[in-house]
Amino acid sequence: MTRRAGHTDWCGRDHRCNLGEHRSDELVVDLPGRARAVLVRVRTAAGRDHAEIRLRVALAPTEVAARRQLVGLLADVRQAVTRAGIAARPAAGRAG
Numbered sequence: 001m002t003r004r005a006g007h008t009d010w011c012g013r014d015h016r017c018n019l020g021e022h023r024s025d026e027l028v029v030d031l032p033g034r035a036r037a038v039l040v041r042v043r044t045a046a047g048r049d050h051a052e053i054r055l056r057v058a059l060a061p062t063e064v065a066a067r068r069q070l071v072g073l074l075a076d077v078r079q080a081v082t083r084a085g086i087a088a089r090p091a092a093g094r095a096g
């Protein structure tokens with residue numbers, strides 16, 4: 001018996017799909033030389049779906065500007081995570 005049985009429609013079905021998780025191919029958003037985001041859809045062994053996002057952003061050359069950029073970036077990420085967390089809540093009235 002294998003835990004890899006029952007792949008989802010979007011599963012990449014390769015070496016990344018293991019340890020009880022199903023993982024999609026990478027979806028890349030690229031702004032050459034400036035920023036890059038890689039999104040992977042993941043279904044855990046518990047059956048819950050997740051979006052896994054890796055983000056790479058070019059920072060300003062000076063330290064002060066780079067730190068200002070980081071502060072803004074963290075605020076944006078925090079907002080995105082909060083919004084996504086709210087959307088992922090179970091529907092009101094359902095037993096959790």
Ligand SMILES: [Zn+2]
Pocket residue numbers: 004006007008011012013017021022023
């Ligand atoms: Zn799979």
